Amino acid sequence: MVHDIEMLKRFYSSFVDRVATSRSNIGHPMTLAEKILYAHLYDVNQTTTFQRGEDYVNFRPDRVAMQDATAQMALLQFMNAGKTKSAVPATVHCDHLIQAYKGAGIDIETATSTNKEVYDFLRDVSSKYGIGFWKPGAGIIHQVVLENYAFPGGMMVGTDSHTPNAGGLGMIAIGVGGADAVDVMTGMEWELKMPKLIGVKLTGKMNGWASPKDVILKLAGILTVKGGTNAIIEYFGEGAASLSATGKATICNMGAEVGATTSVFAYDAQISEYLRATERAEVADMADAIAADLQADPEVYAAPEKYYDRIIEIDLSTLEPYINGPFTPDAACPISEFAAKVIANDYPRKMEVGLIGSCTNSSYQDISRAASVARQAIDQNLKVSSPLIVNPGSERVYQTALRDGMIDTFESVGGTIMANACGPCIGQWKRITDDPTRKNAIVTSFNRNFAKRADGNPNTFAFVASPELTVALTIAGDLCFNPLKDTLTNADGEQVKLAEPQGSNLPAKGFVQGDNGYIAPTGASTEINIDPSSSRLQVLQPFQAWDGNELLNMPLLIKAQGKCTTDHISMAGPWLRFRGHLENISDNMLMGAVNAFNGKTNSVYNRETGEYDAVSAVAKQYKSLDIASIVVAEENYGEGSSREHAAMEPRFLNVRVILAKSFARIHETNLKKQGMLALTFANKDDYNRIQEHDKISIVGLGSFAPGRSLMAILQHEDGTQESFEVLHTYNEQQIGWFRAGSALNSK
Numbered sequence: 001m002v003h004d005i006e007m008l009k010r011f012y013s014s015f016v017d018r019v020a021t022s023r024s025n026i027g028h029p030m031t032l033a034e035k036i037l038y039a040h041l042y043d044v045n046q047t048t049t050f051q052r053g054e055d056y057v058n059f060r061p062d063r064v065a066m067q068d069a070t071a072q073m074a075l076l077q078f079m080n081a082g083k084t085k086s087a088v089p090a091t092v093h094c095d096h097l098i099q100a101y102k103g104a105g106i107d108i109e110t111a112t113s114t115n116k117e118v119y120d121f122l123r124d125v126s127s128k129y130g131i132g133f134w135k136p137g138a139g140i141i142h143q144v145v146l147e148n149y150a151f152p153g154g155m156m157v158g159t160d161s162h163t164p165n166a167g168g169l170g171m172i173a174i175g176v177g178g179a180d181a182v183d184v185m186t187g188m189e190w191e192l193k194m195p196k197l198i199g200v201k202l203t204g205k206m207n208g209w210a211s212p213k214d215v216i217l218k219l220a221g222i223l224t225v226k227g228g229t230n231a232i233i234e235y236f237g238e239g240a241a242s243l244s245a246t247g248k249a250t251i252c253n254m255g256a257e258v259g260a261t262t263s264v265f266a267y268d269a270q271i272s273e274y275l276r277a278t279e280r281a282e283v284a285d286m287a288d289a290i291a292a293d294l295q296a297d298p299e300v301y302a303a304p305e306k307y308y309d310r311i312i313e314i315d316l317s318t319l320e321p322y323i324n325g326p327f328t329p330d331a332a333c334p335i336s337e338f339a340a341k342v343i344a345n346d347y348p349r350k351m352e353v354g355l356i357g358s359c360t361n362s363s364y365q366d367i368s369r370a371a372s373v374a375r376q377a378i379d380q381n382l383k384v385s386s387p388l389i390v391n392p393g394s395e396r397v398y399q400t401a402l403r404d405g406m407i408d409t410f411e412s413v414g415g416t417i418m419a420n421a422c423g424p425c426i427g428q429w430k431r432i433t434d435d436p437t438r439k440n441a442i443v444t445s446f447n448r449n450f451a452k453r454a455d456g457n458p459n460t461f462a463f464v465a466s467p468e469l470t471v472a473l474t475i476a477g478d479l480c481f482n483p484l485k486d487t488l489t490n491a492d493g494e495q496v497k498l499a500e501p502q503g504s505n506l507p508a509k510g511f512v513q514g515d516n517g518y519i520a521p522t523g524a525s526t527e528i529n530i531d532p533s534s535s536r537l538q539v540l541q542p543f544q545a546w547d548g549n550e551l552l553n554m555p556l557l558i559k560a561q562g563k564c565t566t567d568h569i570s571m572a573g574p575w576l577r578f579r580g581h582l583e584n585i586s587d588n589m590l591m592g593a594v595n596a597f598n599g600k601t602n603s604v605y606n607r608e609t610g611e612y613d614a615v616s617a618v619a620k621q622y623k624s625l626d627i628a629s630i631v632v633a634e635e636n637y638g639e640g641s642s643r644e645h646a647a648m649e650p651r652f653l654n655v656r657v658i659l660a661k662s663f664a665r666i667h668e669t670n671l672k673k674q675g676m677l678a679l680t681f682a683n684k685d686d687y688n689r690i691q692e693h694d695k696i697s698i699v700g701l702g703s704f705a706p707g708r709s710l711m712a713i714l715q716h717e718d719g720t721q722e723s724f725e726v727l728h729t730y731n732e733q734q735i736g737w738f739r740a741g742s743a744l745n746s747k
């Protein structure tokens, strides 16, 4: 079934003209990313050439996707916008709230009753406002979008940081906060700083144990978690064309791990084939007809260094499988060096659980290659040493893998098939361990491996790898096992070697069709009920407008040390259940951040009591006394999931300023949208001047203007004072959001 076919027809009938007009306006050959961006300008008549990394641009994306955890807040905001229908096609996907415990059937039943109130709310709001609804168990947002909605040349926003997965089908797909999604759904301009362009040229052809996942794991090591910030990664070269559409999606998905705005591949035969296999021949036909404009212009491919801000080249022929981690996805290590790394760093060597699936790696190709490795355990009489957990990406992939015997293979080696949902990837994993204080290692085919992300245990060393390598390590139960060269002892005492994985990009017999879990909207008459006594949902009250005064003498709430991701700011796992209730979820605010003064988490000085208490408790007390506070942090504050709660919670608890060495892009925008001040140190060493009992003022707000810095004044406890310059990236419109109290207030 092709969803939203009329919108697609309109899109493809105008795309070539729009690109031609933009090319003549900007006066040079265009990369693919530029074509898509310029074809989606909010004002089609705009003739400006935008400076990459400098200019803010208003866009008109084609569609919106929301996952259940973020959709609650997005839709609560949308309900306040006074519209009767979403201005563009949009969907909600119930994937984050299902806890992985006993297996798909029981877990979905449990989730359906535990989350009934939230699911009913999301279904009813979706129905009322013309939004498609994918019920629990239907699949993970990005896999479902890839199978049903992504289209070459299109532009979408999604309230999830791995929205760029759709770049595998040649779409510019960007992870945003709920407030951005509301902009698009209300038909307003959606603003983004014109991204820089990183060109990644893929040469050669992949072979053996190497997989598309290894392209991005290697690239993460090159770019690090910040290297893609404010940039689009555009892949090209004969190596790119050799990758399956779902392999391309895996690579784009994990572009989020290097901070990229999004990633994109050019339209090619692999994408066309995937569209046809997923019942979208009509879309493939329309894309085929304009294929030349769904890739960069020939001049760009001939001299890429002239058109991209940076070029990186990766040779697929020599690419090794990678294992990245622990605790950060950019700690890249080729398999040939991994055993030495494990030993040198004294990582726990026993591999305790292997987990495959997630939105990153749950295509038919991934599942079939992983199953081919699992099959060898049966065929070669090998004992599988560790538990295996499988989270298929969608009902379509699950049913097809079931028909083709792969689910049976996983179960035969002791694997547990969990729901088609995020599960352990977002901390929704009821893991049973003998001793949580013991260091332990897990390997996943997910995309993120920050401390505590999968099971909430800081002693879990999580590594990310391809699904096929994860299964091989699960069989061995040993992180130091290298299937490319090592052997294993089977039950007959023989030394056996695992053969290279085999799989197919697409199922030879086609995908199984059937109930895929979609519920179409019925219309405006649907009633929305929010129980005022609910602990899960709460009607959103607008934040107060700025009172026009400087922000004076704010007590330091926390000076966070080291990594402070959105997981640290607003933890997931059990807290996911409060995503629709701002007051309740605010109790987790910054509980994972390390206090630079005592090295502890969730223990900060309360200047009213002189005692140490939880961060949210201290902020709450300040708020009750009408005292605004400030948070200080280090680099890339707010990296990780696009979690606007991480911006809304401090706002709700009267934190007015986050002063950091640098910000992750999505989080910085989220802070701005919620009316917060996101400031950076002009001189990063000024971070060291901030003392635990300081009161901090931010002055210069009376003349707050784009490009004009502000001043921070520290009032130390000993009576001394010092001041320094702080910077911001607010444009006029964003300053308006600050003044109005939030972007939503300014609509």
Ligand code: SF4
Residues within 6 Å of the ligand: 095, 096, 140, 141, 142, 160, 162, 358, 359, 360, 421, 422, 425, 426, 446, 447
């Ligand atoms: S990264 Fe994990 S939590 Fe996020 S959408 Fe994908 S599977 Fe779900």
